[in-house]
Amino acid sequence: METVLFNLIWVIPLLTVLACIPIPATCERALRAVHTASVSFVLLIVCVLTYRVFALGAAPADPASAPFALRFFTDIPWLSAFNAHYIVGADGLNMLLLALTAFIVWAGVLVSYKIKGNQKVFFALIQLLATSVYGVYMSFDLVLFFVFYEMEALCMYLMIACYGSGRRDYGGKKLTLTLAFGSSMILATLFGLYFESGTGSWSLMEISKVTLPMDFQMWAFPLMFMGFAVSSSLFPFHFWSPDGHSAAPTAVSMLAAGVMMKMGAYGCLRFAMFLMPEAAKIWLPYVVALLIFNVVLGPFIAIRHKDLKYITAYSSISHLGLIFLGLAALTPVGLRGASLQMISHGFLTGLFFATIGMIYERTHTRDITEMGGIMKKMPFLGVGFVIAGFAGLGLPGFSGFIAESTIFIGAFQQDSTLTRIVTVLAILSITTTAVYILQTANRMLHGPMPAKFQTLTDGCFREKLVIVVLVFCLLLIGIFPGPFADMLDLSIAPIFNRF
């Protein structure tokens, strides 16, 4: 029963799209109701299943899923022509990421009620995007994984270019093509993995049983790692993210920054590092060197920007850099911190983009120099933004603090001068983060209010609900990190044991 429910997670969004085909595009209320019901139902399923995974704890799992301990494990032959299987399962890591996705998709649908244009197509695309992200986190077969991973490109471009703002065609193309560039690198390595491993299987578990030839690993690891890192905007492939995010409609920014960028980091950990640990040890120090840009320079660039979405995009770049710092540290604590940061940053950036979208919907500008005194008219949204900002700079009590401090501890444990220097720089860069967050909040929320903002109203119930739920999640992880860390530790152990 639970296994069927688990498989339904990615099927329900697709079914919703099919169910909406007969509804005419003019019945926007009905469409919104159907989609809201669907995403809420998926959210419910995911929450229940997450609790089940937590409750099962270290209980023995299906032996077929070794070395992972996967719950709801399903393995069905799929494409006989190249022996691909439909393999899905859940451990703590991907279950928590699924939960994150479900929350962000739910919030994304709720904030898009007033989107302009053909809502039927828009919500269908959001559901397709949700299918792709759920599928990526669930699958343990390389072909299945890639099918879901590449699917996003189809939805992202259309959503940004048709429903976005500003330079939407440019931003959409930049994002889609850069991501496609990354996935083409991954696809090339997938073929290599299949044929070089000689297992005749695309299953992650099967391939991990062989030690891949070192000369193959040496070129395949960087290719695959960078391919994934493109979607997590690791320097030098970060350039798509500010333009893409700023052009995208609110829900898409939330999904892109909140969950899609985590797909890259997740892929690095689950696929690249897990399958090619020997090469990972050699190459990861170079990644640490790249991180200096993300972690140290990212916040400085954010200071100079005046567009709210650009600021948030650069803040995302620096936060995602911390994930890679945790991964590159190669210590259990570092890996735990990295995976905590994936989840924490998902909620954080979701909240950020949600409040920015709501404010933009009212003020029709995202330029902080044109804003002021918003706190007087929109206290709720203003407070939401400030909370997101505080969580972003790692204030204790919020999830960001737990995640980041874990990463710093883990990274410092590693016996390498470079990593330690970068860690110290990263810790210092929090000050820079504080500068741009406080500066933005101050300019936007306080000070004299332009006359044209006199008629603005505060968030409606729907919007307040989104903010409250996301803040609740941030606080939950921040105040009770124990259960989450336990779940993550159990699922990281099989990966770390390879090193």
Next chain:
Amino acid sequence: MSIPNFIIPDLLLLLFPFIVIGSRLFCDAKSNVPWRIANIGFLLIFLLLNFIPLAGGEGRFFICNWRVDDFGVFMREVLVVSAILGMWFSKDYFMHAAAGKPQMHQIAEFIGAIAFATFGGVTVVSACDTITFFLGLEIATIPMYALTAWNKQDQLGSEAATKYILMGSVATAFELFGFSYLYGFAGSLHFDAIQRAVAAGASPLLWIAVLFLFCGIGFKLTLFPFYTWAPDVYEGAPTPVTAVLSVTSKATAIAFLVVLVYGPLAPVQEQIAPLIALLAGVTLFVGNLGALKQYRLRRFMAYSSIAQAGYIMVALLGTAAMAKTAIIYYLFVYAVSNYLAFFVFGIIGHHREEIFDSLRGLSKQNPSLAIALAISMFSLAGIPPLAGFFGKFHLFFSGATTGHYMLIAFAVLNNVLALFYYLQLVKSAWVDEPDGHLNPLRLTRRQRGVIILLSCAVVILGFLPFLSDNIFMGFSGL
């Protein structure tokens, strides 16, 4: 003499064009009878093809010179599907004139010519000796020359046909030269004998023959550096002819290569692999580069199909079974996606000029048409879960079986380039604001039906793998 069952569709296909053209004797020019006969005939042949049992073996007929094997049966299906879709597509051009073009006449002869070209393709896959092989290729090509020049008053069409004939004749000369050297090398016309001779040892004579054969077929398959005729012919020919040309003629040419590479030349496949890899890599790169700057719809499709030819060539590096499966699947996918694109362009072309700007605001005025266009473009670009992705995956997988990772990495990177120009087209339809000067579009019932059918086909061909292979049995065991 008894006629084996598996030969019946081929005989029907041979008789069929005569019946369609002959029916003109009994009815006037405006009559719908030939059209109905053609529909029934093609659908009947397609049905019959599905009844040929696939056993992995092959049947031979006509002093062992006519062969029907699994690959041949599927190729016949691809060719017949292409002919049916081409016929449905052309119907509207015989009823109303497209914008800026004279109206087309003589539908019976037109369909007859398509049927002859189809029969030519069938002959190529069935041939067991070089004479039949060569005849098949000519039967497939010559009707295409006539089809290209169907609008006698259209200057562009005549120019295109002239170019096509000149280039095609040169290609034919190259092929004949190659075949003559092949005969000189092996001392026999029969494929089995040639294969034995090739296996016994290669000589410079053989390499010259191979080179010339590849040059000759390079023209027909639009491989680099012999692709230059394609954009002009695609642009100049009547739109339905362009559609048929891009599928039937390409399928015939690729079938020719498959028969050649995995038949007589099978023993030296490894030695000619570098040549294939080079042609594939350069062709798909050139096709993709060429498509980047196009703004006329059919010229754009010409470059896109050049690139697709390059992708198909990648599969020829693999083992026989793998490559044949990959190519058959891809040709189906390519046929369906390409025809879907052409149907959309055809509707545009009936009312507007055939350029990117004519697509402006399509998503607001005709959302279903815009969705169909996006589906076909994303499928051609190879984005999952659409059919094009699985098609390309198959092709790359076939190439990877023999370890050509570098070529595959190159091809996959090229996909990004391809995605760019397909997005460019999608952008015109989805992002650009409507232009008030454009004529409104009207869809007939047939057009609407075919577009829905083909869109579903592209989506389902992609999802078909999900439904195959006892996935339901797997689920029932949970």
